[in-house]
Amino acid sequence: MDSRITVRFPAELLDNAKTVKNDAESLNDLVVLALEREVRRRKGLAAHEKILAISKQIPQQPDATELIHQLREGEERDV
DSSP: OOOOOOOOOOHHHHHHHHHHSOTTSOHHHHHHHHHHHHHHHHHHHHHHHHHHHHHHHSOOOOOOHHHHHHHHTTOOOOO
């Protein structure tokens, strides 16, 4: 579905965008790419914040490295 809207940009931002886009892409292409990138960035940031919030609720797990070494060497577990 192709939705069309009108967006107003500050003149200085529009001038800067025109100077950085390459000749093969339209201004619309540049805006679409920038918007897609920003949406991905915000989703990633939201996921990161959610992970941090969950990690505060869950106690830190003990380091299992020594246990793994013992199991690989066939030693009994120290329980």
